[in-house]
Amino acid sequence: MFKFFVRLSLLLMFFASAFTVPGQVSAEKYISDYLNSIRDNRALLTAFFQQMPKGGDLHNHFSGSIYAESYFDYALKADFWVNLKTLTLYDKAPAPSADIKRFSEVKAAGGLDDLxxxxxxxxxIKDYFEGDEASDKHFFDAFxxxxxxxxxxxxxxxxxxxxRAKAENVQYIELMYRSAKHGLDLSDLKNYAFVLDSLQRQKNSTGLAVVLDTLYAKFIRKGVESKVQDYTQAIEKTHRELLLDDSTFTMRFQGxxxxxxxxxxxxFGNLVASFLSxxxxxxxxxxxxxxxxxxxNSMRNYWLHMHFFKWCKKQFPTVKFSMHAGELTLGLVKPEELNWHINAAVREAGAHRIGHGVDLAYENKVYDLLKLMQTQQVAVExxxxxxxxxxxxxxxxxxxxxYRSSKVPIVISTDDAGILRSNLTEQFVLLxxxxxxxxxxxxKQYILNSIKFSFIEEEKLxxxxxxxxxxxxxxxxxxxQLSLVKK
Known part of the structure; x- marks a missing residue:
């Protein structure tokens, strides 16, 4: 019976090949060849990737993803005050000044378009010029x-x-939406700041873990769990009322x-609140x-922050986390600061994903690090x-x-599409x-990775x-393929 089925399978394969149209290729092969033929044409690439399903965007900040036009429309509707020289906004009347006007006043005077x-x-970064100011400063100051x-x-x-995501065929967003804050009075814990600093200077990870245990117990006694509950319920209410999930789109959040x-x-209190939520x-x-x-402050306390996360990973083993690590380059910091941040995020903190990872080539024992990321399947955004x-x-x-040559999982993301005047389609065009x-x-694998390496907790989803x-x-x-063949 087994031999009969083998012969039948071979016969079916023969007939299938006999009736294949000469020169016919699979849709995937056809599209692959077409993509290779348009690699140097940005317009054709844009049309291609605009239509292509792109899975998820796993690295994006809420406020930095909103386009400035939306902020302007809101400020106009709210009739904020604005300092016409510094462009500072106010929602309450500031001290009288000839430079400060309400949006309605600017509009009445005919100056709204210029404002x-x-x-x-x-x-x-609209119409940004190199001579205006340092690009990194311009970017981060915008927030x-x-x-x-x-x-x-x-x-x-x-x-x-x-x-916007649905319009460009993005099916999932994992959004850094709101910071989870502990909301506690920590004035009686001020002396612990000196203790943490001392332990960091000594690189005393064992002593630090004991102190973090103590601080966590104090946070619990002070009621951090109730603060977290309020934060969590507010986000769940917003998600539910706005119907953010539907049959073709899903949104989840990172604290x-x-x-x-x-x-x-x-x-550390905020980090505990984030993990609890x-x-x-x-x-x-x-x-x-x-x-x-x-x-x-980030550079001075980087070791400490990695060990904060390491402690939290042990305390909250089911919670996943990504880390902005290695968003550095030569000239931005001293050379010796380029060789350990990604290593620390992966080896010490135990990050599940790395955001940016740009200083990789400068990292100590870079090939060992890449092998570890590949083995542990630590994706890079x-x-x-x-x-x-x-x-x-x-x-x-x-x-x-x-990353590619070492088979580290890769996902493509936007970071701050609003400030950068970009979108996920453009990231694939550049790629x-x-x-x-x-x-x-x-x-295609990078696109599938965006769901595979998402932090979605519901396996069925x-x-x-x-x-x-x-x-x-x-x-x-x-x-x-059908559209291109018809042409």
Missing amino acids: RYQLLRFWS DKFDLASKGLAQDGLLELKQ YVTRVLEDQVAL AERSNLIVGVNIVAPEDNP INLTSNEYILKVKDDRHPITL ANRYKNISYAEI KLKLTHNLQQQLAKFEQQL
């Missing part, structure tokens, strides 16, 4: 500049991001802490650490426009080829145009998103 143009440049307007778009902004804080006790909500799927990595603008790193200076050796099959994405990619290939 709009100035603010769009102030809040984003404080539009902070007041961003608070007013806490909900409408989520819908804007969802609608985060800001690494530039001077008060390390407060920072991620542990208790299926919508808050992970934790991150944000803000400029080259900031003096590649943000091409961001790295080019902030760090001036692009083309063959970018380490994406190092295909700049790195022609990266095949179509690899690009993850499998569903993966299945749907595979079907959509196959449909995209078939439809595009």
Whole structure:
């Protein structure tokens, strides 16, 4: 019976091959060849990737992803005050000044278009010129500049991001939305700041773990869990009321802490709150650490922050986290500061994903690090426009080829599409145009990786998103092949 089925299978294979149209190729092969033929044409690449399902965007900051036009529209609607010289916004009447006007006054005087143009440049990289100011400073300062307007778009902004994602065939967003803060009075714990600093100078990880145990117990007694519950319920309510999930789109959130804080006790409290919230909500799927990595406080306390995360990983083993690590380059910091940040994030903190990872080539024992990332499947979030603008790193200076050659899992993401005036489609255009050796099959794998390495906690949902994405990619290939053949 077994031999009969073998013979039958061989016979069917013969007839299938006999009736194949000569020269016919699979849709995937056809699309791969077509992509290779347009690698040098950015317009054709844009049309291609705009239509292609792109899976998820795993590295994006809420306020930095909203376009400046939306902030301007909100400020106009709220009729804020604005200093016409400094472009500072106020939601309450400031001290009288000839330079400060309400938006309605500016509009009545016919100056609204000029103010709009100035603010769009102030809040984003629109029409940025090299001589204006350092690009990294212009980028990071933007968050404080539009902070007041961003608070007013806490909900409408989520819908804007969802609608934009769906319009460019993105199925999932994992958003750094709101920082989880401990909300506690820590004035009686001030002396611990000196203890933490001393342990860091000694690189005393054992002593540090004991102190963190003590601080955690104090946070619990002070009621951090109830503060976290309020934070978690607010996010779940927003997600539910805005209907952010539908049949073709899913949104989840990462809590985060800001690494530039001077008060390390407060920072650890915020980190505990972030892990607690991620542990208790299926919508808050992970934790991150944000803000400029080259900031003096960030650099001074980097070792401490890695051990904060290491402690939290042990305390909250089910919570996953990504880390902005290695968002540095030669000239931004001293050379000796380039060789250990990614190593520490992977080896000490135990990060599940790495954001940026740009200083990779400078890292100590880089090939051992890459092997470890490949073995442990620590994915790297590649943000091409961001790295080019902030760090001036692009083309063959970018380490994406190092990650690729070592088979480290790669995902493509936007970082801050609003400030950078970009989107996920553009990131894939840059990828295909700049790195022609990266095949179509690899690009598809990067897209599938965006679901595989997401922090989605519900396995059933993850499998569903993966299945749907595979079907959509196959449909995209078939439809595009049909359209191109007709031409």
